[in-house]
Amino acid sequence: MKRVLLVSNSEQSAASLSQLLRSEGYVKITTSFSAYSARDIAEQGDEEYDLICINAPLPDENGIELSREFAATTRSSVVIIVPQKNADEVNDLLTEHGVLVIAKPINRHLLHHYLQFTDCFRTRILRVERENQRLKNMVEDIKIIDRAKLLLVTCLNMSESQAHKYLEKQAMDLRTSKLSVAKQVISTYEN
Secondary structure (H helix, E strand, O other): OEEEEEEOOOHHHHHHHHHHHHHOOEEEEEEEOOHHHHHHHHHHOOOOOOEEEEEOOOOOOOOHHHHHHHHHHOOOEEEEEEEHHHHHHHHHHHHHHOEEEEEEOOOHHHHHHHHHHHHHHHHHHHHHHHHHHHHHHHHHHHHHHHHHHHHHHHHHOOOHHHHHHHHHHHHHHHOOOHHHHHHHHHHHHOO
């Protein structure tokens, strides 16, 4: 279920954009009518939005700073819709922040492609984020195993090679992971 936070300056424009977004598969649409309330919704909400769509200008700001904030602090795709006359200038300001700028009036066909692009981009970012987390976990596991090896070397006068073989053999004999054996070694010898 695709979720969107729609920030717009009027109920009429929010209704039109909501209809367009629903036709693109965005089922859950949360609407805000100011930058202040959008920030509040984003901070208070437990859910993550697939898309944050800002229809600028807003009553309390132009929407540029808000889009920068959301691009920096969320994993959501961020789109800002601006008047045609400002589109190039706003695009120059926001491209480096990863915000997609769409000019008004909105072309339905182009919007479809823009939203497909944001979905693809967000999917790739989430995949990279998952891989990054996996690698971080792997590094943490290696640190724990190395700490256990160091304890075996210092407490039992093993060589590094012997400590490594000991952890592997224990893991195989106990039918558990080397990490689990390393944690046991740490809890036994660290105090």
